[in-house]
Amino acid sequence: MDFNDTPEEAKFRADVKEWLAANAKPKSDGGVPKRRYETGKDEIAWAKEWQAKKADAGYAAITWPKELGGLGGTPMQSVIYNQEESNYEIPPGIFGIGLGMCIPTVMKHGSKDLNDRYVQKALRGEEIWCQLFSEPAGGSDVAGLRTKAEKQGDKWIVNGQKVWTTGAQFSDYGLLIARTDPDVPKHKGITAFIVDMKHPGVEVRPIKQASGDSGFNEVFFTDVEINDDHRLDEVGNGWKVSLTTLMNERMSIGGGGGGPSISELIDLAKTVELESGPAIQDGAVRERIADWYVQGQGLAYTRYRALTALSKGAIPGPENSIGKVVGAKRMQDMAAFGLDLLDMAGGAVGGEQADTIQTMQNIYLSAPGLRIAGGTDEILRNIIAERVLGLPGDIRVDKEVAFKELPTGK
Amino acid sequence: MNFDFSDDQKFLKEQARKFLSEQCPPAVMRAVLEGDQSYDEKLWKAIVEMGWTGTTIPESYGGLGLGHLELCVIAEELGRAIAPVPFSSSVYLATEALLLSGSEEQKQTYLPKLVTGDAIGTLAIAESAQQPLPKNIHLSADGGKLTGTKLGVPDGDIATFCVVAAKTGNDDSERSISLFLVDLTGPGVKRERVKSIDPSRSQATVIFDGAPADPLGAAGDGWQIAKEVLDRAAILTAFEQVGGADVCLDMAKTYAMERYAFGRLIGSYQAIKHKLADMYIHTELARSNAYYGAWALHTNAAELPTAAAGARVSATKASTYAAEENIQTHGGVGYTWEYDCQLFYKRARLLAANLGSARVWKDKLVSQLETRNAA
Numbered sequence: 183m184d185f186n187d188t189p190e191e192a193k194f195r196a197d198v199k200e201w202l203a204a205n206a207k208p209k210s211d212g213g214v215p216k217r218r219y220e221t222g223k224d225e226i227a228w229a230k231e232w233q234a235k236k237a238d239a240g241y242a243a244i245t246w247p248k249e250l251g252g253l254g255g256t257p258m259q260s261v262i263y264n265q266e267e268s269n270y271e272i273p274p275g276i277f278g279i280g281l282g283m284c285i286p287t288v289m290k291h292g293s294k295d296l297n298d299r300y301v302q303k304a305l306r307g308e309e310i311w312c313q314l315f316s317e318p319a320g321g322s323d324v325a326g327l328r329t330k331a332e333k334q335g336d337k338w339i340v341n342g343q344k345v346w347t348t349g350a351q352f353s354d355y356g357l358l359i360a361r362t363d364p365d366v367p368k369h370k371g372i373t374a375f376i377v378d379m380k381h382p383g384v385e386v387r388p389i390k391q392a393s394g395d396s397g398f399n400e401v402f403f404t405d406v407e408i409n410d411d412h413r414l415d416e417v418g419n420g421w422k423v424s425l426t427t428l429m430n431e432r433m434s435i436g437g438g439g440g441g442p443s444i445s446e447l448i449d450l451a452k453t454v455e456l457e458s459g460p461a462i463q464d465g466a467v468r469e470r471i472a473d474w475y476v477q478g479q480g481l482a483y484t485r486y487r488a489l490t491a492l493s494k495g496a497i498p499g500p501e502n503s504i505g506k507v508v509g510a511k512r513m514q515d516m517a518a519f520g521l522d523l524l525d526m527a528g529g530a531v532g533g534e535q536a537d538t539i540q541t542m543q544n545i546y547l548s549a550p551g552l553r554i555a556g557g558t559d560e561i562l563r564n565i566i567a568e569r570v571l572g573l574p575g576d577i578r579v580d581k582e583v584a585f586k587e588l589p590t591g592k
Numbered sequence: 593m594n595f596d597f598s599d600d601q602k603f604l605k606e607q608a609r610k611f612l613s614e615q616c617p618p619a620v621m622r623a624v625l626e627g628d629q630s631y632d633e634k635l636w637k638a639i640v641e642m643g644w645t646g647t648t649i650p651e652s653y654g655g656l657g658l659g660h661l662e663l664c665v666i667a668e669e670l671g672r673a674i675a676p677v678p679f680s681s682s683v684y685l686a687t688e689a690l691l692l693s694g695s696e697e698q699k700q701t702y703l704p705k706l707v708t709g710d711a712i713g714t715l716a717i718a719e720s721a722q723q724p725l726p727k728n729i730h731l732s733a734d735g736g737k738l739t740g741t742k743l744g745v746p747d748g749d750i751a752t753f754c755v756v757a758a759k760t761g762n763d764d765s766e767r768s769i770s771l772f773l774v775d776l777t778g779p780g781v782k783r784e785r786v787k788s789i790d791p792s793r794s795q796a797t798v799i800f801d802g803a804p805a806d807p808l809g810a811a812g813d814g815w816q817i818a819k820e821v822l823d824r825a826a827i828l829t830a831f832e833q834v835g836g837a838d839v840c841l842d843m844a845k846t847y848a849m850e851r852y853a854f855g856r857l858i859g860s861y862q863a864i865k866h867k868l869a870d871m872y873i874h875t876e877l878a879r880s881n882a883y884y885g886a887w888a889l890h891t892n893a894a895e896l897p898t899a900a901a902g903a904r905v906s907a908t909k910a911s912t913y914a915a916e917e918n919i920q921t922h923g924g925v926g927y928t929w930e931y932d933c934q935l936f937y938k939r940a941r942l943l944a945a946n947l948g949s950a951r952v953w954k955d956k957l958v959s960q961l962e963t964r965n966a967a
């Protein structure tokens with residue numbers, strides 16, 4: 183049992199360090215940038231430029247095989263790269279959805295022609311992707327989707343609406359699942375496609391989030407044509423395709439939540455004077471800090487265990503859901519606690535703690551999204567109970583019934 | 593990075609599980625819990641024969657000369673089996689204290705006997721219902737003879753010797769505390785077994801009245817040594833706690849897959865599913881924190897105190913939560929004497945108390961984080 187790099191890992195780390203030092207700017211005074219996640223034109227240009235550099239060096243997809251432009255590396259090498267990269271100023275990760283979820287799905291379910299056409303461009307950051315799954319009718323129950331695709335000759339005509347589509351506003355292509363047969367039970371009548379987001383029938387309307395940002399969108403489809411050669415897998419196999427994507431999603435979100443760091447909370451608790459003295463001396467404050475520390479370390483070491491298993495050939499499973507289910511709520515609670523420590527000042531940004539208050543507020547306002555995106559807390563607990571522990575699935579009223587007969591709300 | 597036990601250690605673990613499932617089914621623990629015995633002598637003998645009492649003791653003293661990682665995997669299995677034996681007192685406390693600060697002569701006197709089970713050791717610190725701080729320790733050590741009373745000494749009624757914390761200085765500082773080795777079968781010692789929340793693990797009040805004692809470690813080092821011993825024991829105990837939590841989760845899961853209510857398995861209700869998912873989450877986080885503790889023990893890392901407190905806090909949470917919610921998942925039968933849920937419930941509470949409360953460990957943990965932050 184050790185945390186040491188193997189000689190190969192140490193060599194890889196040294197290479198990465200050298201490359202980063204030559205190609206990126208170290209984070210100024212080690213601090214996390216206080217600004218929000220922004221993706222204006224400048225950030226996108228910066229992100230594309232950075233992605234191309236990474237692709238040239240082989241770092242854009244470390245675990246992909248060399249033939250596909252990867253490095254043929256190990257998951258551990260990915261982790262090492264990310265550890266080192268986190269010391270540098272890097273652009274927002276607008277390629278995560280494409281490279282982490284959509285492209286692996288294309289690789290598994292798409293034709294050779296589709297792979298030849300899309301994989302490299304995505305890898306180099308020349309094209310950006312989004313995931314068109316959730317609809318107003320259902321996100322957890324995504325198989326309840328209603329956007330329909332109807333076959334006309336060798337084309338499909340798509341009509342309907344998606345929602346919560348992260349990055350749709352600047353995406354070139356989308357991974358779409360649509361209903362192609364309403365007469366069979368819902369999981370069986372779905373087909374997956376690649377859709378051109380620049381098609382005139384695609385309309386993207388930003389949605390303002392509770393945080394005030396607009397990271398996600400509504401996407402409307404009006405008579406959007408898709409060539410049948412842009413279909414993934416067989417007609418009616420879309421649910422299977424989407425499971426590939428969702429599995430990859432849980433892997434990539436699996437890291438689970440940032441939030442204020444324990445040292446930030448300790449520093450804050452030192453500066454806050456309670457009636458009885460500095461807040462850091464208060465027993466209740468200390469207990470909560472200890473609990474979050476232990477949770478955070480527990481998550482980190484759980485990840486190390488998973489990585490060790492991976493490096494010995496294990497296949498990542500649903501256990502990885504722990505990361506997000508614990509991490510997202512932890513981040514929300516820690517931010518709320520930080521604001522609470524600030525007492526009456528916690529509501530307004532100002533005074534000598536303005537920076538801290540702003541950070542805590544930003545985290546608190548983004549946390550609800552993380553508890554929902556990529557599988558809600560409740561859905562992830564269902565997954566742990568059913569797929570890790572083997573408990574029975576929920577009693578279903580929608581399995582044997584034709585999609586069009588299913589009850590719906592408003 | 594390799595954050596896992598080795599194949600040999602996993603093999604040892606498998607062997608231990610097999611051995612204990614044969615030698616120590618829950619009925620063995622129940623028999624001690626219900627009877628007059630302080631521990632199961634037959635099981636203890638068998639454990640000694642396996643050599644486990646000498647796991648970390650060097651071969652030159654008759655031990656196996658293995659490392660703490662091996663002891664961790666054994667601890668997890670003893671926790672699964674809720675074994676009614678004085679293993680934790682003798683191995684995690686007394687042996688660790690001797691290995692850390694015993695003189696060569698003391699090691700030669702005690703270690704071989706600890707291996708063969710001819711000696712059972714323990715550690716006595718607390719004297720009252722107060723947190724055992726230097727200011728709450730009054731037992732005196734005049735002319736090498738101890739006088740005073742220790743409460744809740746684990747296995748105090750059966751141990752043959754004890755590491756005792758005494759006040760040797762004039763004030764309430766840590767430097768006023770020293771440790772002594774005392775023969776509990778010798779003169780000047782009276783002991784009374786007391787009621788334990790988990791009667792399968794005995795505890796005693798030990799009264800010293802001029803008991804001859806041999807200093808362990810330098811005068812004034814007692815508190816520091818005791819802290820180090822408790823840190824080590826906390827990590828080993830965390831493995832026991834994780835083992836127990838695992839069994840509780842298993843029991844709850846099995847029952848949820850058998851019991852029907854309102855025409856369906858209770859395991860199909862989300863309130864139950866999510867409860868079990870939470871048991872799983874707490875247990876996995878605790879396991880991971882315990883692994884980190886194991887690494888710190890194994891490498892004697894500077895992070896050991898932080899790792900120990902983290903493992904302790906996390907494992908205490910997991911084991912008490914799993915034991916409590918296991919009963920809840922069983923409904924009425926879970927609350928009967930007949931069902932085994934109560935055995936784990938009691939053991940979990942005892943383990944949560946024995947080395948000090950979660951509150952105290954959390955406090956220690958934050959102190960360490962503060963120091964680290966300031967550095």
Ligand SMILES: Cc1cc2nc3c(=O)[nH]c(=O)nc-3n(C[C@H](O)[C@H](O)[C@H](O)COP(=O)(O)OP(=O)(O)OC[C@H]3O[C@@H](n4cnc5c(N)ncnc54)[C@H](O)[C@@H]3O)c2cc1C
Nearest residue numbers: 313314315316320321322346347348551554555556558560
């Ligand atoms: C920040 C953000 C980014 C997102 N990005 C994307 C994206 O890029 N692409 C995309 O396709 N989607 C995206 N989503 C959508 C996301 O996947 C869904 O919001 C999510 O799956 C929940 O679906 P819903 O919003 O329809 O809520 P619902 O499914 O209606 O859930 C409402 C409540 O009911 C609970 N619930 C539902 N079913 C069950 C059940 N079986 N058991 C117990 N409780 C249940 C949920 O846990 C939740 O509390 C994003 C969401 C957010 C917040």
